[in-house]
Amino acid sequence: IISLLTITGCGKRVVDLEQVSPEEKIVIKFSHVVAENTPKGLAAQRFATLVKERTHGRVEVQVFPNSTLYKDGEEIQALQNGLVQIIAPATSKLSGLYPQWQVLDLPYAFEDVNAVHEAMSGYIGNRLCDSLKQNNMQALAFWDNGFKQMTNSQRPLVNPADFQGLSFRVMINSQVLKKEFERLNARAVEGTFNDLYRALDSHEVDGQENTMSNIYSKNLYKVQPYLTLSNHGYMGYVVLTNQQFWTGLPEEVREVLESTLVEVTEWEHEQAFILDKQSLEKIVDSGLVQVHQQTEAEKKLWLIMLKPVYSEFKNLIGNDMIDYLEKMHS
Numbered sequence: 278i279i280s281l282l283t284i285t286g287c288g289k290r291v292v293d294l295e296q297v298s299p300e301e302k303i304v305i306k307f308s309h310v311v312a313e314n315t316p317k318g319l320a321a322q323r324f325a326t327l328v329k330e331r332t333h334g335r336v337e338v339q340v341f342p343n344s345t346l347y348k349d350g351e352e353i354q355a356l357q358n359g360l361v362q363i364i365a366p367a368t369s370k371l372s373g374l375y376p377q378w379q380v381l382d383l384p385y386a387f388e389d390v391n392a393v394h395e396a397m398s399g400y401i402g403n404r405l406c407d408s409l410k411q412n413n414m415q416a417l418a419f420w421d422n423g424f425k426q427m428t429n430s431q432r433p434l435v436n437p438a439d440f441q442g443l444s445f446r447v448m449i450n451s452q453v454l455k456k457e458f459e460r461l462n463a464r465a466v467e468g469t470f471n472d473l474y475r476a477l478d479s480h481e482v483d484g485q486e487n488t489m490s491n492i493y494s495k496n497l498y499k500v501q502p503y504l505t506l507s508n509h510g511y512m513g514y515v516v517l518t519n520q521q522f523w524t525g526l527p528e529e530v531r532e533v534l535e536s537t538l539v540e541v542t543e544w545e546h547e548q549a550f551i552l553d554k555q556s557l558e559k560i561v562d563s564g565l566v567q568v569h570q571q572t573e574a575e576k577k578l579w580l581i582m583l584k585p586v587y588s589e590f591k592n593l594i595g596n597d598m599i600d601y602l603e604k605m606h607s
């Protein structure tokens with residue numbers, strides 16, 4: 278079996294269609310960092326299964342979960358170099374190359390998931406996708422995970438003062454995320470997802486922010502006895518491919534992949550909703566965690582501390598996108 282990787286010499290040049298006879302198998306490596314029983318993990322697997330069926334085995338999507346192939350900080354480079362063909366990083370992780378993606382990291386930017394979808398299928402989504410083209414990357418879809426919640430090992434996080442002196446792991450590359458914790462007088466430490474459980478278990482950091490399905494599937498709740506349901510930020514994914522690879526695919530193959538992705542994306546959004554609820558239920562049932570539901574009054578206090586981040590990052594993110602969010606809020 279000759280994979281496309283072999284044919285293209287790791288994607289360094291456009292696939293020569295004449296070299297790919299219909300019988301030849303096309304291998305697509307899909308690398309991601311989360312567990313298999315998460316919205317992203319399940320959707321990647323479903324995509325692989327459906328593509329295999331629909332191309333009668335001609336296309337094999339090989340899914341590498343749990344950072345087994347590439348970790349945070351490696352996967353974007355690997356995609357650009359053609360070592361993998363699809364990745365689906367949390368949008369925050371694109372901020373190193375494209376600071377404008379931090380618009381999605383702003384505190385309490387979206388009221389609910391519908392507001393996220395509206396922004397991503399409209400002005401904000403278009404602006405963000407356009408930015409990718411300069412680096413030979415192409416967005417194929419936006420996948421959900423959910424709203425981030427706060428966990429830590431020291432105390433319940435109710436008022437902003439509770440953050441004082443604690444350290445929190447944040448996703449790599451986003452200055453906005455770092456700044457948010459600093460505004461709460463906490464220390465922000467960038468770290469990979471792969472290392473997160475260890476960093477928490479060893480008390481290298483006190484806490485972190487994440488979605489319910491990540492907190493559950495990576496056992497973070499077993500070493501983080503305090504959980505605040507704050508919904509202070511959204512975590513979603515951009516399914517990314519190497520543009521040269523994608524446009525070089527035989528058209529009939531690309532059409533199957535694209536239509537399957539549309540269908541899987543809808544399914545992924547449903548899974549994200551379901552898993553978010555189920556994961557919280559399982560964590561509550563474990564009895565290991567003290568859960569605090571943030572009140573509207575507390576949210577207002579957090580916002581007083583966090584809101585200046587909007588103006589501090591206006592230039593970096595873009596006035597137009599910040600204005601869009603502010604209009605959405607009013």
Ligand code: LMR
Nearest residue numbers: 310311367448470487491
């Ligand atoms: C994280 O690093 O916390 C998340 O981006 C992991 C993920 O991809 O959901």
